[in-house]
Amino acid sequence: MNTNKIIIIEDDPGVRFFLEEALKNEGYSVRSFIAYEDAVGSINNETDLVIMDISLPGMDGLTATSELKKNLNVPILIITAYGTKKNALDAIKRGATDFFVKPILLDELKVMVKRVLGTRELKKEMKLLREKELEQYLFHGVVGRSQQMRDIFRDMEKIAASELTVLITGETGAGKEEVAKLIHVLSQKKGNFVVVNCASIPDSLLESELFGYEKGAFTGAYQQKQGKFETADGGTIVLDEIGEMTPYLQAKILRAVEKKEIERLGSTKTNRVDVRVISTTNRVLENETKDGKFREDLYFRLSQFQINVPPLRERKEDIEAIVEYVLLEFEKESGRIINIAQDAHELMVQYHWPGNVRELISVTRRAAVMCDGDTVTIDDLPLYLKDGLSLASKPYSDKTLDEAISELEKSMITDALKKCQGSQAKAARLLGISERSMWYRVKKYEIDTSS
Numbered sequence: 137m138n139t140n141k142i143i144i145i146e147d148d149p150g151v152r153f154f155l156e157e158a159l160k161n162e163g164y165s166v167r168s169f170i171a172y173e174d175a176v177g178s179i180n181n182e183t184d185l186v187i188m189d190i191s192l193p194g195m196d197g198l199t200a201t202s203e204l205k206k207n208l209n210v211p212i213l214i215i216t217a218y219g220t221k222k223n224a225l226d227a228i229k230r231g232a233t234d235f236f237v238k239p240i241l242l243d244e245l246k247v248m249v250k251r252v253l254g255t256r257e258l259k260k261e262m263k264l265l266r267e268k269e270l271e272q273y274l275f276h277g278v279v280g281r282s283q284q285m286r287d288i289f290r291d292m293e294k295i296a297a298s299e300l301t302v303l304i305t306g307e308t309g310a311g312k313e314e315v316a317k318l319i320h321v322l323s324q325k326k327g328n329f330v331v332v333n334c335a336s337i338p339d340s341l342l343e344s345e346l347f348g349y350e351k352g353a354f355t356g357a358y359q360q361k362q363g364k365f366e367t368a369d370g371g372t373i374v375l376d377e378i379g380e381m382t383p384y385l386q387a388k389i390l391r392a393v394e395k396k397e398i399e400r401l402g403s404t405k406t407n408r409v410d411v412r413v414i415s416t417t418n419r420v421l422e423n424e425t426k427d428g429k430f431r432e433d434l435y436f437r438l439s440q441f442q443i444n445v446p447p448l449r450e451r452k453e454d455i456e457a458i459v460e461y462v463l464l465e466f467e468k469e470s471g472r473i474i475n476i477a478q479d480a481h482e483l484m485v486q487y488h489w490p491g492n493v494r495e496l497i498s499v500t501r502r503a504a505v506m507c508d509g510d511t512v513t514i515d516d517l518p519l520y521l522k523d524g525l526s527l528a529s530k531p532y533s534d535k536t537l538d539e540a541i542s543e544l545e546k547s548m549i550t551d552a553l554k555k556c557q558g559s560q561a562k563a564a565r566l567l568g569i570s571e572r573s574m575w576y577r578v579k580k581y582e583i584d585t586s587s
Contacts, residue, residue: 140253144168145175145188145200146215151240155187158242159249172200179210181471184253189215190223190235198227205231206556206566209472209510211252215240231508259473259510273457278311278318282451288315288443296322301393301438303378304416306445309494309541312416313376315445319414320372327371327411332364335377343385344401347392353402365398365409372412378438379419379430390434413438448489448496455485458493462500463512469568474504476512483514487521491541498541502548505555505566518544546581549574558585 142159146152147170159166169175171194179186186204190197201212214235216224224235233252236244273281275289295302296319304312313331320329337345344353348363364373375381381389392398393413397406415438424430448454459481463474476484480503489495503516514522548567556562564574578585 139165140184141165141182142167142185142187142249143175143179143183145170145172145186145192145197147171147189147191147193151189151215151238154240155245158245162246162249164249171195172197172203176203179204179208181208183208183210184256185211185213185249187213187215187249190227191217198223198230201227201230201232205472205508206562207471209467209474211256213248213252229508231510259475274461276318276321278314279457279461280454281457282446282453284446284451285454288445291441291443292319292322295319295441297324299412300440301412302414302441302443303421303439304414304443304445305420306416306418307447307492308418309492310445310447311493312445313374314493315443316372316374316414316416320412323372323412325371325412328368329372329374330364330368331374331376333376335380339382339385342381343388346385347388347398347400349401350403353400357402360400363398363400365392365411366407368411369409370411372414375413375415375438377417378415379417379421379424383431386431386434390431390437393434393437415439448492452485454493455489455496456481458496459484459500462497463504466501466504466568470504470566472504473510474507474512475510476503477514480512480514480517483517483521491544495541495544498544498548501567502544502551505548505552518547542581545577546583549577549581550583553578553583553585560585 142164144152144155144159144166146155146168152168152170156166156168167175167178169178171192172188173194175186188197188200192200195203197214201214204210204212211233212227212231214224214227214232215238216235217238224232224237227235234248236248273279275285278285278289280286280289292315302316302319304315306312316331317329332342332346334342344361344363346363346365348361348366349357351357351360375389378389392409392411396409396411398409399406421430421435421439425432425435459476463476467473484496484499491498499518499521500512502518503512507513507516549563552563552566553560556566560574560578561571564571567574569577577583
């Protein structure tokens with residue numbers, strides 16, 4: 137007995153009856169509907185094929201194809217009259233698999249349905265093979281195919297259970313925080329994993345953020361507050377971009393690391409904290425100590441073990457594995473099985489990724505959202521990749537890396553909103569972020585959602 141599930145959407149009762157009986161006789165599980173609005177609640181990830189007339193009451197087949205392809209990767213066969221063949225071609229551009237023209241021939245119908253379902257099964261098998269292959273490059277959720285990353289994984293396993301402080305170096309976006317999180321996971325500490333971005337918090341607030349404060353310690357301190365060191369007690373604290381910290385705070389950090397003691401602002405009481413300290417930086421701290429910008433004693437205290445995360449351009453073997461991982465995660469969120477064309481893959485490997493893994497993930501997700509079919513092509517990639525440009529060259533030459541990445545983020549959000557006709561909720565689901573995050577970014581970038 138064939139278990140493939142087929143949905144038919146056809147308003148002509150004669151054609152609908154013919155299709156339903158012909159496919160049931162082939163052993164398929166078939167349900168039929170007059171309009172897309174009637175059928176949409178029955179179409180889900182268990183549906184193997186949708187056969188739909190292009191002319192329907194209510195939403196037409198063209199629009200319905202676009203709507204279905206936003207959230208599902210189900211194959212669609214379009215039925216069209218001879219005079220509307222052009223519309224069927226438009227439907228294929230929107231993601232339909234194929235079409236046939238009325239009057240429908242029984243043998244043609246059987247062959248086409250069998251071919252489409254066979255291709256779908258093959259894609260499922262390929263997807264399972266991709267997942268199985270990817271498993272060998274996954275280390276507790278972190279992707280690493282290159283020898284450099286495998287060496288890092290080996291080192292992390294050795295030091296995880298120790299109390300050594302760890303300094304993780306590498307360019308912005310290379311994955312330093314992910315490495316820190318993995319060390320925490322491998323250590324099996326029961327406390328929290330707490331990240332403090334030393335570059336994004338003003339100096340005047342960073343001290344109270346790290347060490348907390350007592351009620352009345354300063355104007356606005358209406359109640360006692362724990363600092364991040366106390367929050368991380370029994371766990372791990374990550375001092376992200378430690379090189380940005382002022383000498384005054386460096387001295388306080390040194391005491392916290394050496395003595396495992398902190399004092400809240402406005403207090404004379406010392407609190408003990410059992411915290412694993414991991415620091416990250418995109419600077420060369422050895423040079424900073426020589427120039428007197430970073431305390432040498434603190435540097436040695438924070439770097440009992442060092443891990444350097446190489447930039448993505450120096451470990452190109454990881455690019456394909458990271459792309460595969462992102463596309464598989466995208467499928468879990470959207471239900472769409474997305475592949476990448478060979479020419480697009482080659483372009484992504486050749487590009488030097490100044491924004492590193494962070495940029496690669498953003499570009500891959502954007503391409504998955506924007507591709508109309510089930511394959512990412514060169515046309516779905518940002519223009520600067522196709523032109524051989526980088527975020528560090530024109531048209532970004534006058535921008536910092538953070539500014540350029542923000543521009544890419546704004547572009548992805550704008551594209552997703554266009555694809556979802558301005559619906560922030562649907563765009564958020566496509567991008568894999570919360571509706572609150574979407575609302576925040578729309579406000580931040582002043583994106584017009586009215587059109």
